[in-house]
Amino acid sequence: MKTIYKIIVSCIVITMFSCEDYLDVNENPNQLVEVPSGDLLLKGTLLANAQVQQGQLARTSMYYSGGLIGLNLVQQTLYNYDYTPGDSDAVWELIYNGILVQNKEIRRISPEIGFLQGMIDVNEALAVGTGASLFGDIPYSKALPDNPSLESPDPDLDLQADVYASLQTLLDNAIPKLTNGATTLLLNDQEKTPDIFYLSDRQAWVSAAYTLKARYYLQTKQYNLALNNVVNGINSASGTMAYKPIGTVDSNSNILFNFVNSSRAGDMTGDNAFYRDLIDPANASGRNNTKTDETARRNYSYINGDGEQENGIDGPSTPMKLVSYEENLLIWAECILRVNNDNQGAIDKLNELRTYLDSGNAFNLIDAADTFNYDPYVLADFQAGGIENADNIAVDRAILREIIEERYVTGFSTYMPFNDARRLLKSDSDVIVPFPLNNTTTTINPQRFLYPQDELDSNANIPNPIPDLFAPTPVNQ
Secondary structure (H helix, E strand, O other), rough: OOHOOOOOOOOOOOEEOOHOOOOOOOOOOOOOOOOOHHHHHHHHHHHHHHHHHHHHHHHHHHHOOOOOEEEHHHHHHHHHHOOHHHHHHHHHHHHHHHHHHHHHHHHHHOOHHHHHHHHHHHHHHHHHHHHHHHHEEEEEOOOOOOOOOOOOOOOOOOOOHHHHHHHHHHHHHHHHHHHHHHOOOOHOOOOOOOOOOOOOOHHHHHHHHHHHHHHHHHHHHHHHHHHHHHOOOOOOHHHOOEEOOHHHHHHOOOOOHHHOOOOOOEEEEOOOOOOHOOOOOOOOOOOOOOOEEEEHHHHOOOOOOOOOOOOOOOOOOOEEEEEEHHHHHHHHHHHHHHHHHHHHHHHHHHHHHHHHOOOOOOOOOOOOOOEEEOOOHHHHHHHHOOOOOOOOOOOHHHHHHHHHHHHHHHHOOHHHHHHHHHHHHOOOOOOOOOOOOOOOOOOOOOOOOOOOHHHHHHOOOOOOOOOOOOOOOHHHH
C-alpha cells in the first residue's frame, strides 16, 4: 500500500482537460501547482472506474463464468485458472490510486461543493464494492491516512462485511448531497461538465445510488434490504450509468474494442463459449422458446476477439453499462420472490424487462433482419410442464431460475454472472447457471481474485498465505 502514498499529487492531467486550461501555470516545470477546484479531478476518477468495471478483471471474470474462452498466451493462462497476484495489480491500482487518492484530494480542496462530493461518494462505492466483492477483506477505513508518508503504518484489512456496511453508509450520506448539494458553473455546463456518466443529472445519480445499495444488499444476501432500496433505483433505460466512449479516438474507445484491436487480438474469443451456446436458437437445450428469440441479442453480444463488430458490444463507440436499469429490474424481481413469496409480482417485474427488450432499444441490431422476441411470461409457463419448467421443479424455483438466467445474459461483459455464481453456490445451487469448468483437472469454479503482487510486497497485513483462487470470500462462505 505504500506505493499509493507515493502517488498523491496536487495536479493530474485529465482526459480532454489539461491543467493549463484552468490554471495560471508557473514557468518552473518542477514546481507543483494546486488544482483550484475538485471538479477538475472528477473526470479522471470516473474514467478510472470505467476501467475497473469493464477492464481486465471483468474480462477474466467472463472466462470464469462461461462468457469467453482464452486461446493464447496470457489469456489462455488465465482461462486455465493459472492466475497470479500480478494479474490483480492494475485494477487494484485503479481503485486506490485512480479513485480513492483522487477522491481524498477532491474532498480536501472542495468540501463546499456538495453535489460533487455526492458524485465521488457514489463513484467510490461502485469501485470499492467491486473490490470487496472480488477480493474479500480489503483495506478501506485506514487505506489513506492523513499526511501519508513511507513511514505510515501498513493499513489493516477491513472485513468484507464491514466494507459493505461502510459503503451503505457512504451511499446514504451521498443521497442528500446529490439532491441538494452546492454545485459549480463547470458542473452545470452540459457541454463541458466533467461528469461523463450523467452530465450532472442529480436525479440520475440519486437513482444509481439506490440501485448500488440494492446491489450490495443482494451480494450480502440481505434481500429484504435490497427490496427496500431497489424501489428507488434506476427506473428507465435513460437512467443507466454507462461509460460512453468517443469512438476510435486512442484511449477513449470502448474498452473491449481496445482489447480486440490491440497486440492481444485473437487471444480470446466468444466462439464455442457456454454463453453463446445458451442463447443460440439452434440449441434445443438453450433459453430460446416459443416466447423468446435471442437471435438479435446473440449477434449483438458476439465477441470474435480479433477485431471489433461495428455497433456490437465491442464496437468502438458502444456504451458500456456500469449500473443499469435492467439490473435494477432483475434485483427487484428476485427480491419480490424471495422476500414476499410473490410469484406473480416477480413475473411482472421480469416482464417489465422483457417489454424493454422487445422494444428494440435494449441493444443494437447488427443486421436489420436479425429477429428478437420477448413475449410476456404468465404463471402457467413456470408450472410443471410449462415452457420454463420442463423438469417439473417447484414453481417459485422455476421463476427464480429464469431470473438468474436472465441476469446471466443481461450481465454479459460485467461482473454480474461471476458474482451470482459465487453468491448462489452454497444456498441456491439448484437454480445456478450451469456453465462448465474450463479444464478436466479443476473441481470448483474460482471464488475470488488473488490479492495483487504490489500489495503483497508492501503491506504486511495481507494474510500469509493468501487465500487461493478457489477460496470463497466471507460473504459467500
